[in-house]
Amino acid sequence: xxxxxxxxxxxxxxxxxxxxVSPRVLSALARPTVGHLDPTFIGMMDEVKLLLxxxxxxxxxxxxAISAPGSAGMEACFVNLITPNDTVxxxxxxxxxxxxxxxxQRIGAKVVVVxxxxxxxxxxxxxxxxxxxxxxxKFVAFVHAETSTxxxxxxxxxxxIARQYNCLTIVDAxxxxxxxxxxxxxxxxxxxxxxxxxxxxxVPGISPVxxxxxxxxxxxxxxxxxxxxxxxxxxxxEYWSGQGKRSYHHTAPVNSxxxxxxxxxxxxxxxxxxxWARHKNQHDKLATGLQALGLDFIVPENERLPQLNAxxxxxGIDDVQVRQFLLNExxxxxxxxxxxxxxxxxxxGLMGYAARNENVLLCLAALKEALAQ
Amino acid sequence: xxxxxxxxxxxxxxxxxxxxVSPRVLSALARPTVGHLDPTFIGMMDEVKLLLxxxxxxxxxxxxAISAPGSAGMEACFVNLITPNDTVxxxxxxxxxxxxxxxxQRIGAKVVVVxxxxxxxxxxxxxxxxxxxxxxxKFVAFVHAETSTxxxxxxxxxxxIARQYNCLTIVDAxxxxxxxxxxxxxxxxxxxxxxxxxxxxxVPGISPVxxxxxxxxxxxxxxxxxxxxxxxxxxxxEYWSGQGKRSYHHTAPVNSxxxxxxxxxxxxxxxxxxxWARHKNQHDKLATGLQALGLDFIVPENERLPQLNAxxxxxGIDDVQVRQFLLNExxxxxxxxxxxxxxxxxxxGLMGYAARNENVLLCLAALKEALAQ
Numbered sequence: 001x002x003x004x005x006x007x008x009x010x011x012x013x014x015x016x017x018x019x020x021v022s023p024r025v026l027s028a029l030a031r032p033t034v035g036h037l038d039p040t041f042i043g044m045m046d047e048v049k050l051l052l053x054x055x056x057x058x059x060x061x062x063x064x065a066i067s068a069p070g071s072a073g074m075e076a077c078f079v080n081l082i083t084p085n086d087t088v089x090x091x092x093x094x095x096x097x098x099x100x101x102x103x104x105q106r107i108g109a110k111v112v113v114v115x116x117x118x119x120x121x122x123x124x125x126x127x128x129x130x131x132x133x134x135x136x137x138k139f140v141a142f143v144h145a146e147t148s149t150x151x152x153x154x155x156x157x158x159x160x161i162a163r164q165y166n167c168l169t170i171v172d173a174x175x176x177x178x179x180x181x182x183x184x185x186x187x188x189x190x191x192x193x194x195x196x197x198x199x200x201x202x203v204p205g206i207s208p209v210x211x212x213x214x215x216x217x218x219x220x221x222x223x224x225x226x227x228x229x230x231x232x233x234x235x236x237x238e239y240w241s242g243q244g245k246r247s248y249h250h251t252a253p254v255n256s257x258x259x260x261x262x263x264x265x266x267x268x269x270x271x272x273x274x275x276w277a278r279h280k281n282q283h284d285k286l287a288t289g290l291q292a293l294g295l296d297f298i299v300p301e302n303e304r305l306p307q308l309n310a311x312x313x314x315x316g317i318d319d320v321q322v323r324q325f326l327l328n329e330x331x332x333x334x335x336x337x338x339x340x341x342x343x344x345x346x347x348x349g350l351m352g353y354a355a356r357n358e359n360v361l362l363c364l365a366a367l368k369e370a371l372a373q
Numbered sequence: 374x375x376x377x378x379x380x381x382x383x384x385x386x387x388x389x390x391x392x393x394v395s396p397r398v399l400s401a402l403a404r405p406t407v408g409h410l411d412p413t414f415i416g417m418m419d420e421v422k423l424l425l426x427x428x429x430x431x432x433x434x435x436x437x438a439i440s441a442p443g444s445a446g447m448e449a450c451f452v453n454l455i456t457p458n459d460t461v462x463x464x465x466x467x468x469x470x471x472x473x474x475x476x477x478q479r480i481g482a483k484v485v486v487v488x489x490x491x492x493x494x495x496x497x498x499x500x501x502x503x504x505x506x507x508x509x510x511k512f513v514a515f516v517h518a519e520t521s522t523x524x525x526x527x528x529x530x531x532x533x534i535a536r537q538y539n540c541l542t543i544v545d546a547x548x549x550x551x552x553x554x555x556x557x558x559x560x561x562x563x564x565x566x567x568x569x570x571x572x573x574x575x576v577p578g579i580s581p582v583x584x585x586x587x588x589x590x591x592x593x594x595x596x597x598x599x600x601x602x603x604x605x606x607x608x609x610x611e612y613w614s615g616q617g618k619r620s621y622h623h624t625a626p627v628n629s630x631x632x633x634x635x636x637x638x639x640x641x642x643x644x645x646x647x648x649w650a651r652h653k654n655q656h657d658k659l660a661t662g663l664q665a666l667g668l669d670f671i672v673p674e675n676e677r678l679p680q681l682n683a684x685x686x687x688x689g690i691d692d693v694q695v696r697q698f699l700l701n702e703x704x705x706x707x708x709x710x711x712x713x714x715x716x717x718x719x720x721x722g723l724m725g726y727a728a729r730n731e732n733v734l735l736c737l738a739a740l741k742e743a744l745a746q
């Protein structure tokens with residue numbers, strides 16, 4: 001049969017991301033494409049920057065969106081800041097901490113790992129113990145919200161410790177931005193990256209990043225060029241800088257940036273604190289319901305991400321069968337386990353536009369039916 | 374004033390890209406987001422692969438779309454194939470050949486440059502002369518369609534020469550794909566990358582790539598990991614492979630891939646040869662009109678890209694004023710000069726959906742008015 005236009009089903013996305021995209025965002029996405037150097041587009045990019053500064057709670061000049069998914073945002077932070085002579089302390093308590101280690105290794109820099117339990121927050125004491133023994137460390141990297149386990153780490157405390165040992169911090173905020181408290185300036189985060197497709201409820205493919213003045217200085221004063229031309233922020237900054245003429249670097253993903261602009265505007269209109277509270281409220285309802293179904297959380301209550309609920313699959317229940325039932329019968333997507341939890345956990349997302357009463361109710365009712373099959 | 378939703382103007386895009394996006398593609402873009410591991414999405418990715426194989430005229434298994442713009446597609450080809458011990462011959466006859474050199478240098482490999490005149494095709498004899506003197510060369514890289522000058526090089530002949538000297542070829546087909554003849558298998562191209570926003574008339578942000586079996590073997594047999602985790606094709610192939618279980622690598626830009634699927638389907642429905650002929654026909658009309666306006670082409674007739682018409686700005690005419698007039702009065706975007714031609718040339722695109730009768734007429738009439746100002 002010849003290939004036809006692709007008409008996707010209407011899913012409810014309650015996995016680890018992409019999350020449900022707001023209809024306002026989809027509508028913005030489809031607006032007519034303009035040139036990436038069009039004055040109207042440059043004006044919109046300036047607004048994206050302002051909106052990102054609000055979302056990240058930062059005054060950092062070097063706040064922008066990488067033209068690729070969160071994995072590229074991660075890589076942008078690492079390859080721009082780190083050179084092969086550096087030592088980087090990476091906290092690993094899930095898949096994305098492990099990916100940070102990969103990034104450091106591919107730069108050829110030295111990595112010192114602070115290993116933690118999967119499903120728990122990063123232990124500040126373990127970080128401090130490692131830093132005491134690693135005086136040559138220049139950077140500390142950790143994941144704020146571990147998407148693979150649903151654990152939330154105390155970014156404020158971890159950054160304080162890093163600062164005491166004269167380290168700059170690189171923080172993965174892919175799943176935290178917009179969903180839980182995140183204060184880049186107050187907490188003294190030096191480099192932070194996120195994703196469009198989690199609590200911003202934008203389409204996947206864009207990665208917001210922000211660099212402190214100190215981090216920007218490290219990039220500017222590099223003795224050797226960044227190993228990636230595409231992710232070289234000293235070049236990208238020329239395009240996003242807003243100072244005088246915009247230099248062409250690469251063709252920006254124009255329509256995806258329309259969508260990011262709209263999603264950030266929705267967040268600003270709601271208010272950050274309100275968004276955090278909404279995620280918490282919906283999580284409380286979902287958690288109560290999941291526990292009533294006999295499902296146990298992986299993460300202890302005080303370390304739990306409201307926007308990503310990881311629960312153990314009960315004994316005797318078939319992982320794939322349940323997820324297929326939800327998808328086929330109710331167009332509802334929940335996430336499989338990842339890494340250590342592959343096959344023995346589900347990850348139920350309540351991110352951005354997906355964190356709504358109707359989704360919680362649907363998910364609990366459908367899961368109840370699926371478990372009774 | 375508070376930030377509002379961004380409502381872009383309706384432009385006619387006749388610059389060097391992004392080109393006019395088909396309404397069918399914009400409509401596909403805004404369809405509801407599904408998960409990147411959703412079975413319906415995996416099925417669509419398989420179709421994207423088939424459609425890309427048709428567009429590239431290849432049977433290569435490793436044909437897929439990089440989740441980022443063409444610059445990242447370029448980098449993906451270079452960092453996956455080349456290691457620091459390799460010698461790469463790069464033909465430079467414009468900005469994008471120069472960018473290839475940047476890529477090789479950032480890998481730490483040795484680059485030997487075949488310098489050519491900007492605005493001319495790559496000289497096959499110059500490549501052969503260089504290869505004779507560079508027995509250690511392992512790769513030859515060149516730009517098929519130089520977007521900075523409008524010159525089309527003879528990819529078939531250049532690949533033949535490279536093969537005679539046992540070199541694999543890396544070809545930039547960003548602007549050529551869909552607009553002029555391109556036959557990856559017949560011509561023996563080993564690695565090719567393109568962009569979504571040129572003759573495919575899709576939104577910017579995606580880069581189709583294809584690797585020959587020999588190139589794929591080089592990637593698989595690397596002794597050291599690729600310096601970029603995000604662009605590591607040995608990992609990305611696991612997601613795009615279609616063999617058994619899809620492994621999660623990064624979150625695919627779901628909606629952008631809907632758009633790419635639709636744009637490739639439009640190309641398949643029209644037929645490649647018909648698309649090439651349409652670009653040529655519209656170019657002939659435009660060229661006749663431009664010459665009647667007294668505008669001279671940079672590139673000699675037999676080396677000209679139909680889809681990118683670079684002409685000298687006549688003496689006494691203000692570059693910026695003319696482009697602003699076209700944009701403000703007629704919502705018409707044409708491109709500025711780039712590199713050596715910055716300030717003294719315009720680049721008029723006729724790419725994909727933009728290569729239509731009405732656009733040629735509008736452009737010529739509006740330019741005539743602008744030049745008479």
